Amino acid sequence: MRDENEMEELESVVERMQQGDRAAYEVLLDRFQPSVFRLAHRVTGSREDAWDVVQEVFLCVHRRREELREASRFGPWLYRMAYCQAVDVVRLRSGKRADAWGDGDEARATAPEAGPSARAETKALADEMNRALSALPEKFREPLVLATHGKLSYEEIAGTVGCPVGTVRSRISAARQLLRERLSAWLGND
Amino acid sequence: MQGSTGPECAKVRELLSARVDGELAGGEAGLLDAHLASCAGCRTEQETFAAVELELRRSLEPSAEELAASRSRVLSRLAALDGAALAPSWWDGLLAFTWRPALALGIAVALVAVIGRAPEVVEAPGRQSAAVEPGDGETALVLARLPSGSLAGGVGVDAGPGSVALRLDSGASDETPILWVITGGEQ
Ligand SMILES: [Zn+2]
Numbered sequence: 001m002r003d004e005n006e007m008e009e010l011e012s013v014v015e016r017m018q019q020g021d022r023a024a025y026e027v028l029l030d031r032f033q034p035s036v037f038r039l040a041h042r043v044t045g046s047r048e049d050a051w052d053v054v055q056e057v058f059l060c061v062h063r064r065r066e067e068l069r070e071a072s073r074f075g076p077w078l079y080r081m082a083y084c085q086a087v088d089v090v091r092l093r094s095g096k097r098a099d100a101w102g103d104g105d106e107a108r109a110t111a112p113e114a115g116p117s118a119r120a121e122t123k124a125l126a127d128e129m130n131r132a133l134s135a136l137p138e139k140f141r142e143p144l145v146l147a148t149h150g151k152l153s154y155e156e157i158a159g160t161v162g163c164p165v166g167t168v169r170s171r172i173s174a175a176r177q178l179l180r181e182r183l184s185a186w187l188g189n190d
Numbered sequence: 191m192q193g194s195t196g197p198e199c200a201k202v203r204e205l206l207s208a209r210v211d212g213e214l215a216g217g218e219a220g221l222l223d224a225h226l227a228s229c230a231g232c233r234t235e236q237e238t239f240a241a242v243e244l245e246l247r248r249s250l251e252p253s254a255e256e257l258a259a260s261r262s263r264v265l266s267r268l269a270a271l272d273g274a275a276l277a278p279s280w281w282d283g284l285l286a287f288t289w290r291p292a293l294a295l296g297i298a299v300a301l302v303a304v305i306g307r308a309p310e311v312v313e314a315p316g317r318q319s320a321a322v323e324p325g326d327g328e329t330a331l332v333l334a335r336l337p338s339g340s341l342a343g344g345v346g347v348d349a350g351p352g353s354v355a356l357r358l359d360s361g362a363s364d365e366t367p368i369l370w371v372i373t374g375g376e377q
Contacts, residue, residue, distance in 0.1 A: 025268075026261075026265070029261060029264060029265075030261070033252070033257055033260060033261065034251070034252050034257065037252045037256075037257075037260075038249040038250075038251075038252075041249060041250055042246075042249060047250060051256065051260055054260050054264075055260065055263060055264060055267070058264045058268075059264065059267060059268065059271070062268055062271065063271070125245060126245070126248070129245045129246065129248075133246075144246075147211045148211075148246055148247055149247075149249070153212075153213070154208075154211065154213050169204065169207075169208055169213065170204060172207055172208075172211065173203055173204040173206075173207035173208070176203075176207050176239070176242065176243070176246075177203060179242050179246065180238060180239060180242045183241075183242055183245065184238065187238050187241045187242065
């Protein structure tokens with residue numbers, strides 16, 4: 001994944017894209033479109049919104065290509081833009097701040113009744129994951145999503161969000177813990 | 191959480207989290223495994239953790255059709271942006287301060303001096319695109335005030351049909367762009 005040759009090759013493609021090479025841009029588009037979509041889908045919970053995010057992010061890549069100082073940091077740069085764009089889309093849609101995590105007393109969806117179809121249960125679990133994620137405080141959710149869906153290292157995340165690596169690590173763990181607490185009713189270990 | 195409550199157990203949760211991200215430091219893997227081997231509560235916790243992680247990473251895969259559609263949309267929007275970026279740099283300095291139709295007319299008047307005959311000016315608010323086909327010896331300009339207030343434009347000097355094409359993409363903005371098309375040339 002983080003193979004050195006692959007990284008060097010990617011850097012050279014990024015540099016060519018920064019110089020305005022359209023073919024290089026297309027290589028990056030093809031390579032990163034699926035992962036940007038998945039990240040955006042994870043954050044927005046909506047396929048349609050996720051595709052809008054993909055559009056905006058790749059136009060931003062073009063417009064802001066000169067802002068990227070080191071080609072090796074293309075991934076963190078791209079996924080951070082994707083994350084921020086996705087959060088904006090959610091805010092616009094809901095008209096409220098996305099990080100309204102309460103202290104556990106907000107209406108929680110009830111745990112599944114015995115005997116619903118497996119598909120309904122899967123759907124309910126997915127919905128609850130979406131709710132749990134959108135309820136996470138931004139400072140926990142961003143590093144978590146960048147790690148799981150952007151495949152960024154903790155060091156890259158630290159550089160991107162501007163806090164120490166140890167903080168990234170503990171926040172990601174806290175984020176998972178909050179998700180686990182919220183989903184425990186579905187997962188049978190409470 | 192059956193029994194997984196000691197200080198070491200709390201630490202184990204962070205190690206479980208770091209492990210799925212491939213971020214365990216040297217020696218931590220051994221610590222984690224040793225604790226899991228001796229703590230039933232944390233073993234149960236590990237299973238729940240894995241189930242949450244699976245759900246977190248479960249994602250809808252984009253279809254090949256969706257990817258292709260998105261790709262071509264990105265590229266066509268990009269082509270439009272590039273068209274808009276054709277404005278020579280001196281336009282920026284000259285025209286960045288204020289935008290109004292009168293200014294386009296001013297440019298048109300300046301064109302008269304250069305090209306010797308009255309140019310045609312077409313103002314087309316709300317239009318998203320304009321293509322101008324200058325004839326022999328003709329000069330054409332397409333200017334647009336973008337919703338952001340900035341200017342985009344293209345200039346073509348008897349470079350053949352369709353040499354000036356500007357397509358605007360107003361994106362999510364509800365403000366419509368204004369396009370001016372100015373053509374003129376020697377008789
Ligand atoms: Zn334990």
